[in-house]
Amino acid sequence: MFDLKLIRDNPEAFDRALAKRGAEARSEEILSIDSARRAVMTEAQEAQARRNEASKLIGRAKADKDEAKAQALMDEVAGLKGRLSELEEMERDLAGGLDSILMALPNMVRDDVPEGPDESGNVEVRRHGTPREFSFQPKEHFDLGEALGLMDFERAAKLSGSRFVVLKGKLARLERALGQFMLDLHVNEHGYTEMLTPALVKDTALMGTGQLPKFEDDLFKAGDHYLIPTSEVTLTNIHADEILAEEDLPLRFTTLTQCFRAEAGSAGRDTRGMIRQHQFEKVEMVSVTTPEQADEEHERMTRCAEEILKRLELPFRTMKLCSGDIGFAAERTYDLEVWLPGQNQYREISSCSTCGEFQARRMKMRCRPKGEKQTRFVHTLNGSGLAVGRTLIAVMENYQNEDGSITVPAVLRPYMGGVEVITA
Known part of the structure; x- marks a missing residue:
């Protein structure tokens, strides 16, 4: 497995290391999945934060006897709950796909390892x-x-x-x-x-x-x-x-x-x-x-x-x-x-x-x-x-x-x- 931060910081070096082993470049594919996963995680964090905030506002709306507002907030919370489930599944799929790629890639060899085909x-x-x-x-x-x-x-x-x-x-x-x-x-x-x-x-x-x-x-x-x-x-x-x-x-x-x-x-x-x-x-x-x-x-x-x-x-x-x-x-x-x-x-x-x-x-x-x-x-x-x-x-x-x-x-x-x- 590899440090994704290192791949993000220097994808060319990662691909050169794979090439030294005779393997094809994979950084673009890896970073694309990683980017999509991080975007999903960010959306999930924002959705969870909004869900927590809306849940608190429901109590206030009910205290103010504003049933319409309370209902709107409850509908929003229910929608956010469904979206969070979708995002969690998306994140699991993306993480699984990323792990499958990384687990199949060989370790990067040291600079002092001689190059050769066999x-x-x-x-x-x-x-x-x-x-x-x-x-x-x-x-x-x-x-x-x-x-x-x-x-x-x-x-x-x-x-x-x-x-x-x-x-x-x-x-x-x-x-x-x-x-x-x-x-x-x-x-x-x-x-x-x-x-x-x-x-x-x-x-x-x-x-x-x-x-x-x-x-x-x-x-x-x-x-x-x-x-x-x-x-x-x-x-x-x-x-x-x-x-x-x-x-x-x-x-x-x-x-x-x-x-x-x-x-x-x-x-x-x-x-x-x-x-x-x-x-x-x-x-x-x-x-x-x-x-x-x-x-x-x-x-x-x-x-x-x-x-x-x-x-x-x-x-x-x-x-x-x-x-x-x-x-x-x-x-x-x-x-x-x-x-x-x-x-x-x-x-x-x-x-x-x-x-x-x-x-x-x-x-x-x-x-x-x-x-x-x-x-x-x-x-x-x-x-x-x-x-x-x-x-x-x-x-x-x-x-x-x-x-x-x-x-x-x-x-x-x-x-x-x-x-x-x-x-x-």
Whole structure:
């Protein structure tokens, strides 16, 4: 959502921001509806004031025994009552139409976001680690997992269809170990508060973070609820409709949850393996800050995600997303891309975004400085820390051995009961 005053004051800048994302200009349409709505509201205020005044005059006319005047005033009040009802309905319709437009528009990107049509316009910020040189041809994760007898897509398809997997034995434990390791690092060293949140949410929560109404096709609906596509939804909405004490900010939350995505727009992409699943685990980080804290927090959150990959000794690069690849609710995003030797390329494993007040406006989340009456919108940030399934893929491919076994990274061995190598 957007501050209408900013659009009124500088509609050209608003349209330029939309154009940077490849969207068409909308300020004229928005301001036209806004103007009509404000005119209706003004008329309603004037009608209500006149109705209040006429109601008082009725009593005086009756006291003066001027029945004709009293009747005329009562007729006027009745007419004003009917007109007020019409105006209230008109205002609701105009407000609803305005909200529908604004809710479907993406956030405005920051000036430092590079312009580009798609992922080809993303800019590398830094790189860590050197891809391992193999003395044999490295395999992809699904070939490794199936050969070990610990990754089963065929039986998963029998249970649920495509884009699901069954993990078994030590490979299942390795995924669990990764999630626990990530949570422990974020809680014990990075200062995040661990949360356990629902997997089912109301539509209002998804509207708050921006998944609805635009991305309904990517969601799984369950009765009156939706399965979460990411725990960003639950963590960010925890303080929706609240006024927070500014001195308590930033708030930092993390959780490990199952996530569910229909992947409606990814037909034909990554159909083999675990890269793009309907159900997957992810550790999420969410921060709620003041506007002044947000930029520093964005850098900090990205470093927290990077630290997971460093501890696992996985090569990766950090990319700043361009205007054509950045997410709907984000102002600026860093993607972490991990090296996958089986694919011989870097693949996304985390996105860390700052959203400004875009989500806070949608969910009415504010903060108040100590001792002041005035409130202002908070800023929200979210990041994957990390996508657990994709991290499992990266570990399998980077730590594979020529005989098909997988060496367990040293940092995970305490979570694996001391197991050092996963074999068939």
